[in-house]
Amino acid sequence: MMGVAYKRNSAVFSDTVGAEEAETLLEWLQKHPKGKLDLAACTHLHAANLQVLMAARLAIHKYPTDESLAAWVKTALHTA
Amino acid sequence: MNPLLEQFLSESREALQGIGEKLMQLEKDPGSTLLMTELFRIVHTLKGNSGLFDFPELTRVLHAGEDLMDAVRDGKVDFSLQLADLLLDAMDFVGMLCDEIEREGSYGPAYGPDSARLSEMLRQMIGGSDEGAAECSAEQGAEKEGVTLLDLPQEMRDAALGAAASGAALHLITYTPVEECFFQGDDPFYQARQTPGIIFGKIAARKEWPPLGELDAYSCQLDFHVLSSAPLEELREYYRYVSDQLHITPVRLLEERGAGSAEEGDDPLLQRERDAASVIMEVQKEILSLPDDVSYLAGRIRGAAASLQGCLRATGSVDALPGLAAAADAAVAELSAAPLQQWLDCHLTGAAAMVSAERAAAAPSAPAADVVPDGAPESEVKFGRRAEDNLTTARSIKVDQEKIDRLMNLIGEMVVAKNALPYLATRAEALFGVRELSREIKAQYAVINRIAEEMQDAIMQVRMMPVSFVFQRFPRLVRDISNKLGKKVNLVLEGEDTEADKNIIESLGDPLVHIVRNSLDHGIESPEVRTAAGKVATGTLTIRATQESDRVIIEIRDDGKGIDPEVIKRKAYEKGILDEEQLERVTDQEAVNLVFAPGFSTADAVSDLSGRGVGMDVVRTAIEKVNGTVHLESEKGRGTRIRISLPLSMAVTNVMIVESSGQIFGVPMDAVVETVRVPAGSIKTIKKSMATVLRGRIVPLKGLNALLGVPAEQKRNEEGEVAVLVVNVGDEAVGIIVDDFHETVDIILKPMTGILSGLCAYAGSALLGDGSVLMVLNLKEVV
Numbered sequence: 001m002m003g004v005a006y007k008r009n010s011a012v013f014s015d016t017v018g019a020e021e022a023e024t025l026l027e028w029l030q031k032h033p034k035g036k037l038d039l040a041a042c043t044h045l046h047a048a049n050l051q052v053l054m055a056a057r058l059a060i061h062k063y064p065t066d067e068s069l070a071a072w073v074k075t076a077l078h079t080a
Numbered sequence: 081m082n083p084l085l086e087q088f089l090s091e092s093r094e095a096l097q098g099i100g101e102k103l104m105q106l107e108k109d110p111g112s113t114l115l116m117t118e119l120f121r122i123v124h125t126l127k128g129n130s131g132l133f134d135f136p137e138l139t140r141v142l143h144a145g146e147d148l149m150d151a152v153r154d155g156k157v158d159f160s161l162q163l164a165d166l167l168l169d170a171m172d173f174v175g176m177l178c179d180e181i182e183r184e185g186s187y188g189p190a191y192g193p194d195s196a197r198l199s200e201m202l203r204q205m206i207g208g209s210d211e212g213a214a215e216c217s218a219e220q221g222a223e224k225e226g227v228t229l230l231d232l233p234q235e236m237r238d239a240a241l242g243a244a245a246s247g248a249a250l251h252l253i254t255y256t257p258v259e260e261c262f263f264q265g266d267d268p269f270y271q272a273r274q275t276p277g278i279i280f281g282k283i284a285a286r287k288e289w290p291p292l293g294e295l296d297a298y299s300c301q302l303d304f305h306v307l308s309s310a311p312l313e314e315l316r317e318y319y320r321y322v323s324d325q326l327h328i329t330p331v332r333l334l335e336e337r338g339a340g341s342a343e344e345g346d347d348p349l350l351q352r353e354r355d356a357a358s359v360i361m362e363v364q365k366e367i368l369s370l371p372d373d374v375s376y377l378a379g380r381i382r383g384a385a386a387s388l389q390g391c392l393r394a395t396g397s398v399d400a401l402p403g404l405a406a407a408a409d410a411a412v413a414e415l416s417a418a419p420l421q422q423w424l425d426c427h428l429t430g431a432a433a434m435v436s437a438e439r440a441a442a443a444p445s446a447p448a449a450d451v452v453p454d455g456a457p458e459s460e461v462k463f464g465r466r467a468e469d470n471l472t473t474a475r476s477i478k479v480d481q482e483k484i485d486r487l488m489n490l491i492g493e494m495v496v497a498k499n500a501l502p503y504l505a506t507r508a509e510a511l512f513g514v515r516e517l518s519r520e521i522k523a524q525y526a527v528i529n530r531i532a533e534e535m536q537d538a539i540m541q542v543r544m545m546p547v548s549f550v551f552q553r554f555p556r557l558v559r560d561i562s563n564k565l566g567k568k569v570n571l572v573l574e575g576e577d578t579e580a581d582k583n584i585i586e587s588l589g590d591p592l593v594h595i596v597r598n599s600l601d602h603g604i605e606s607p608e609v610r611t612a613a614g615k616v617a618t619g620t621l622t623i624r625a626t627q628e629s630d631r632v633i634i635e636i637r638d639d640g641k642g643i644d645p646e647v648i649k650r651k652a653y654e655k656g657i658l659d660e661e662q663l664e665r666v667t668d669q670e671a672v673n674l675v676f677a678p679g680f681s682t683a684d685a686v687s688d689l690s691g692r693g694v695g696m697d698v699v700r701t702a703i704e705k706v707n708g709t710v711h712l713e714s715e716k717g718r719g720t721r722i723r724i725s726l727p728l729s730m731a732v733t734n735v736m737i738v739e740s741s742g743q744i745f746g747v748p749m750d751a752v753v754e755t756v757r758v759p760a761g762s763i764k765t766i767k768k769s770m771a772t773v774l775r776g777r778i779v780p781l782k783g784l785n786a787l788l789g790v791p792a793e794q795k796r797n798e799e800g801e802v803a804v805l806v807v808n809v810g811d812e813a814v815g816i817i818v819d820d821f822h823e824t825v826d827i828i829l830k831p832m833t834g835i836l837s838g839l840c841a842y843a844g845s846a847l848l849g850d851g852s853v854l855m856v857l858n859l860k861e862v863v
Contacts, residue, residue, distance in 0.1 A: 045269070047262070047269035048298055056284075
């Protein structure tokens with residue numbers, strides 16, 4: 001399990017991102033309202049993280065390469 | 081089946097019985113808050129217990145029941161006959177599941193829907209007519225009605241259409257996780273993603289997202305909509321843990337919309353689709369009416385049949401499919417379009433009539449969905465096992481302890497009474513000279529003896545309890561105390577299934593708690609101290625029970641700082657337990673055992689946990705009360721080991737009979753070390769007290785007559801030897817001079833009652849086989 005690596009202005013998601021990450025992610029998004037989200041290497045993220053992303057209404061820089069996850073994330077973010 | 085589950089089942093049965101009774105009483109006295117509270121408590125406990133196991137269906141119903149009882153208790157809902165009926169039904173359902181669990185170890189997957197329906201009904205009773213009920217009944221309505229493709233969100237429709245074209249039955253799952261689900265370790269997103277047969281999924285926010293600063297990341301605000309082609313059962317099974325947060329609605333393609341909209345006929349899409357279908361059918365008819373003389377006729381027939389099939393599916397006339405297939409097969413076989421044509425003609429004329437019939441049939445059910453149920457439960461859900469039905473017989477029974485005690489006393493008396501037979505046999509022979517009879521009595525005695533022993537064994541089995549009864553409280557206790565003290569402790573329990581008599585086990589509880597507290601408080605050091613001393617930061621506390629012949633040994637061992645004998649000696653001296661002379665002589669091993677002395681407590685400060693000065697002597701007293709012994713070993717810096725030895729059972733005591741000044745006395749065999757004849761010459765008198773040397777050891781001697789205040793000399797035998805009974809008193813061996821030894825017997829020791837209870841020299845009395853009374857000495861008091 002890799003979680004999220006935060007860089008200067010981007011958050012890179014990889015593998016499975018667990019529930020415990022949501023708090024940190026939320027804080028980071030508040031500090032970086034224009035941060036870039038890179039989900040390319042992500043295979044699953046816990047619902048808590050997903051709802052943080054939805055609430056942030058931030059464009060996804062790179063969608064997951066995992067097709068099923070990408071489809072879910074796309075529909076989620078578009079309707080939010 | 082594991083003991084926990086067994087216990088659960090037996091308790092559940094009792095609870096269900098209790099619920100039934102309370103409900104009956106409530107019907108007579110609906111206003112009684114006492115009954116209501118009691119009822120709530122039972123349901124609550126039952127629910128709590130069921131949560132230990134993996135029986136979500138069972139827990140859900142109980143949970144709903146509990147909520148309902150809570151509402152009734154708070155006066156939000158009135159108690160009614162209906163409510164009682166529903167609760168009884170729910171409890172019957174629980175009982176049914178319990179039965180199945182008892183038989184099979186678990187229950188089948190088929191109960192999910194029943195459980196959901198029951199809990200729904202129970203919840204409806206709470207809601208009465210408020211929105212919650214209206215909402216869920218509306219959703220229930222939807223479940224019955226199903227949704228069509230048109231009701232699906234746009235993006236789902238495309239995906240669904242593709243899957244539906246292949247003829248699969250579709251279901252729309254609306255999964256609304258509870259807000260706190262993240263804390264229960266759920267990942268609803270993962271759950272949704274893994275839905276079997278998933279075709280399409282979508283996540284929607286429950287409400288507008290607040291600004292990020294106010295967002296609670298761990299309160300689930302997501303709804304999941306999943307379209308799946310998996311069978312309903314599979315979906316229910318997959319989501320069975322969250323079935324109360326779930327709605328599964330079958331998705332139909334086009335027909336059977338609400339009767340209202342169909343009658344209005346103003347849905348352009350629906351109408352258009354219908355028209356399109358009939359156009360396609362007409363076209364097929366034309367195709368089929370073309371001349372049959374082409375080489376690709378079979379292909380053409382098949383093509384037409386496939387088109388028709390598609391139309392039928394799309395309009396939902398699935399019933400007609402087999403007819404079509406048969407007609408198509410016939411047409412291909414005959415190489416003539418005629419059979420298919422005929423079928424098509426029939427179908428086209430029939431279709432119009434059918435559609436209206438379907439609508440008529442659908443019409444009455446549709447308005448029903450809009451009616452808010454008035455709280456009346458659906459009558460078809462009955463798990464009724466009323467009084468007249470066969471109840472499964474319980475495999476264990478609960479008996480008042482008094483009854484067991486009485487039985488045990490009776491059996492005990494039987495064991496003793498049978499001892500009269502050998503006397504009788506001897507009398508028959510010696511007094512009346514009938515040897516034959518004497519032998520027969522002895523034979524009968526052997527038979528009765530065997531039965532009596534088996535009876536005794538059986539009643540012991542009944543009273544036997546595993547030590548886990550006492551042990552089970554320790555994990556929690558150790559956790560709480562060590563947290564409080566900021567220590568890290570790993571508790572190891574061993575031999576939990578070792579059994580002993582109920583009284584013994586129960587008497588063990590308090591002393592053990594005391595010892596464990598002491599170990600945690602004084603024994604095991606804080607992580608820093610341990611690390612500094614080169615030990616692992618986490619201390620280990622081991623409680624082990626083993627059986628050694630007819631005794632249970634409980635060993636409590638910690639790897640803490642141990643007891644410093646020097647500190648103990650100093651304290652004992654300060655408190656006047658030891659005098660200066662003793663202080664010099666006492667060994668380290670003896671010193672550490674001084675913690676058991678009355679009035680000894682090592683803690684300088686009285687803490688909340690231990691060290692109130694009522695320390696270990698209470699432990700020793702409690703253990704000695706049930707004829708147990710306690711022994712402590714400690715190594716400074718390495719840890720402490722306390723060994724408690726207890727008899728397996730206390731019912732029958734084995735005593736040795738001794739004689740002194742013409743009377744007989746009993747001495748418990750547990751205490752007897754040996755019996756010896758000591759020549760009068762070997763008895764030395766040291767400072768007015770007698771002693772002798774036995775196998776290189778000095779044994780103090782005391783005359784029983786002197787101890788009991790009888791003014792008589794102890795008798796000697798012809799060789800001038802005295803009879804010495806060597807007994808263990810505490811940790812010391814003492815020789816008691818008696819007149820003579822007799823046999824050992826099993827007796828039921830009756831404690832002294834009434835005015836005699838003040839005589840502490842005797843542990844109790846017992847009846848002997850010949851009817852005489854035997855007084856059993858309490859050696860600790862006498863010596």
